[in-house]
Amino acid sequence: MEHFFTIIGGMGTSATETYLHQLNERTPATNDQEYLNYILVNHATVPDRTDYILDHSKPSPLPPLLTDFKQQAALKPDFFTLPCNTAHYFYDELTKATDIPILHMPREAVKWIGQNLPNAHRVGLISTEGTRADHIYDDEIKNAGYELVLPDDKIQQQTNELIYANVKEKNSVDRVLYHEILRQMFEEKDCDTVVLGCTELSLAQDREPYTKHPVTDSQSILVNKTIELAKKYAQE
Template sequence: MKKFFTIIGGMGTMATESYIHLLNKRTPAHADQEYLNYILVNHATVPDRTAYILDHSQPSPLPSLLEDIRQQNQLGPAFFTLPCNTAHYFYDDLQAAADVPLLHMPRETVKEIIRKFPNAKRIGITGTQGTITDKVYEHEVLAAGLTPVLPTDEIEAETMALIYDNIKEKDHVDPVLYHRILRQMIDEQGADIVILGCTELSLAQEREPETQIPLVDGQSVLVDRTLELALKMREA
């Protein structure tokens, strides 16, 4: 296979499935042959990213992710995507190991905010405790000259319950909990816009859409950037 890219997924599997679904849905295809060429590495047994970020005595996901990158290098993809926000904690190591570009979802998400919401200054960040702790979105927001707005401990506890207890464990989205988290980021924390900084939250948005609050979904942005690069590659 030529002119393809590789998706390093499985973190978690249902979130990766949501990314693939959106990617295929947005591809302008009218025949089988018009869809994109890609390889999905659904590495479901990669150790938990948040557990390691919070406690380095826990198993590190990095060796597994590096193994995936190095194996795929041998096949010659044009680029990599990583549809897991928390895994971007390891971005520099993964990009260093990759022979081709690895899309940076948080960075692309902040670029999208600047394009779509030029007047937004206070940027709410939601995600796993690992994503909040490693500041991957916070750094990108600050680098853009904007103000990051973080969840309180209570909001973060609710977010972790939604991600882990509802979605990862039960494949269920609690709509009341999901919408309350977003509303609190606007009403209580004073954010102008909220980043969905976890692909499980992207899955929640897909199933129980929030239409009243200004959002930027990191996974949706990654889908659009993936599609943009893949179509250019195919036409080259």
């Protein structure tokens, strides 16, 4: 297969399915042959990223992820995508395992803010506690010159409930809860935009869109960047 990319997904599977759905839906294709070539590695048994980040005595996701990247690198994809925000904690180690480019979802999301929301100053972040602890978004947001706004304990607990009790456990989205989380971030925390720093939150945005204020959907942005890069490689 010529000019393809590899998706290292399955963290979680429902969120990866949303990524694929958006990828295929947004690809400008009128027949089978105009869709993108890709391989999906839906590695659902990768240990929980947040569990490990918060407690290093728990099983590490890094060894299985390294194996995935090394195995797929042997097939020589044009690039990799990693549709799991928390897994970017291991980004530097993963890039050392291959010379094939790996798209950096948090970096692309922050770049998107600068390109599309020029008046944004206060950038909120909702995510897993693992992503909060590993600061992968904090550094990107602050280095771009924005003021980072994090949720308080109440909003974080609501976010945890949405991610784990709703999406991961039941593959469902509590629309009222999701919209209330964002309402608080925008109206009480005075955010100019809020980054969805977890792909389960991106799934929630896909199914129950919040449109009252500008949301920065990291996975949706990754989808667009994936299509852009795949088309670029296909033309070479």
